[in-house]
Amino acid sequence: MPSSLITLATFLIYSWLVQLPLNIRSVGAVTYSATYLPYNAPKKSETGQTGTNQCGTKSSQDSECQNAYLNALDDFCLWAPPANTSSYGDSKIANTEQIEVAWCMRDGYGTRLIPPGAIKGAHFVRTPYYVQVTGVGDLTSMNIPKGDDGGELDPHGYDGLGNPIGGLVFGTPYNGTLRQFHEWTNFMSSNAFCFRVCPDGPLAPTYCEHIYDTLGCGWNMPGNYSEGFSSCEGDPTQPMGVYTYKGANGVVTTSTFHQGDPSTPSAHPAAKSSSCTYFATLSAYNDNAPAATPTASLLPSSVSASLSRVSVTSVAAVSSESTASVASVTSIASTSKPTGGSSPTSTTSSHTGAAPASIDRGSLLATLTMGLTSLLFGFWAISRI
Template sequence: MYLTVLAALALPVLARAQTYSATYLPSNAPAKSEQGQTGTNQCGSGSSQSSMCQNVYINAVDDFCVFAPPEPGPDSVIGNTERIEVSWCVKPGYGTRVMPEGTITGAHFVQTPDYVQVTGVGDLTRINIPKGDEGGELDPHGADGNGNPIGGLVFSSAFGQVQQLHEWTNFVAYNEFCIRGCKDGSKAPGLCQHIYDVLGCAWNMPGNYDAGVFENCKGDTGLPMGVYGTSTFHQGDPVTPSAHPAPSSSLCTPLGTIGNIAQGTSSASVASTSSAVVSSSLPSSSPAASSPASSGVASASGSTSGSASSAPSSGSSTATASRSSGATSGATSGSSAGSSSGTPSATGAASSAHRASRVEWEAVALVLGVVGGTMLI
């Protein structure tokens, strides 16, 4: 597998650096945590559909948020709005916007020893993502270290008391989403890697994307995206390997709905379910990585051919069912595997070029982080 010079230099930085410029709680976050931030991190409680809150939570299948555009319109593709996205949550109470009825049609929460993750599908045009926009990645770094969106913070109470998760990654498209927040520690940068921004949900976060299912699960820690044994794939290498197999998950607790946002559910008649993840000992971590498959070449526009993007795993869960890990292969139709350029247009093409250069600058930013001895956030 091929490694560019920048990637080879950046990887040791990711492995060592665990110093962050600041750590916040929702109760003590400043109005703006980064220069150039358009929204706020002092969000209060309740909810407002005009909120500019940029705090996201990942707690359970009926208690999570994603970042999405603040305004509707054909120009609100993720590639154009990644720096100004705001928080859209399943439930009120965080001072954010609340996803409208019909937004989510399937969602799957998994808690592992090292991260929490939600994967799913829906009609995300209801949270201002233009129809047809294949979306892109949002993360706490960005090209300048201020994040996409600038100042976006992620919190979780899944590991005990609410805490900030400094490393996270979130893909959103018009019909699919995934978000992962990593527990602080040496594994966090690799498990919440942010350099594969054109490869989409199924490649970065293989898991369950079934519609019509809402569940809380325990799960194994997956393999770091892009790492195959002793080799590390870098976006732009001549061959894009297949996604890792989806990690095993078990102890899944299904929910009928997740409040008023599930398709066809009346907001007047259904209250938000407060379902906790099943308490139990966590499964062991995933087996060693397998060798990459030579299946597909990343194109200049950020799309992949062959099986560069893996298809979501299938199958529903019961309260005691165990979902074994298996390879996910084939191209994902309509997944957020785009180049953050959205629908084919002049603005989309510009966004594709922007993201291509952004990958290089992110690597440079990580290398330069060695000089200051800190991890950029």
């Protein structure tokens, strides 16, 4: 047999053996390059970060803390500008996305406090795949200019460093256990907000997708955007941008929308919710009531940061219903742009805590088929020697 054919057969087998484990790894568990808790986070977790992740416990309206929390209806944070001006002029979200700081409803995190009265409506929903809070208010008191249509904040950003750069998100909504959420998305405007966090797992990047940054809250996070307050358990909505259809022949197909496609599909309807409790006001909201004292299982005894979930008894209850009302909302458009240029709609850049790129199952199947064919041909060629 010619030596060239032997070489080709050997190369094909080698290529397949090298390629196979790479594809197997791509469908395995999602991994991250760093995981922190508030007490062991570095001063700055990313290059170019303007704020800090070592925030202590003393809240201040001058805080540069870039740690946010999503725990409960009356214990969550939002990202917003640190000042009412920026290097671009005003402080609209598009101009400040890389330098936002955390504004929280509870004292004790070392952040700024959301001013009393700013939140007119907040609706907390916990599902197996994500926790989210959606709502409305006058967010101009958080340095967002009146009339700003807003934009998206997420842990990726156009440069892979996150918006804000170095922003970390923590919470205790699942079993009271403090964790870092590596996947999250937050849309902010001058009059509405939505914030979703996803616990680590294979579906976290899907349910907290970050590439639909011009489509706003209503499209990305269907939910209740009315005034008033509620806390519910819920089923997950379908992931943003993923659509499943059942044809007349009974065959189910799934398609993925990409921002910029000729036609934008409608938002998914909000999923069912249950075990809802409704509230007239958040009675302890920003009256300097600290978050509950952490237990030893969350933090070492030398750390006094208040990080555990706040009891719902701090909220003035009105009624409890089996289902929650869902109000329609006009999506918050985003005019986000990166510092120094235009932003692509997605990024594959890696960074501290970044998720790997999502899996293209069609490409993976094609790769497996091609590899198996190469493997069989290689063995056949060698057998002919």
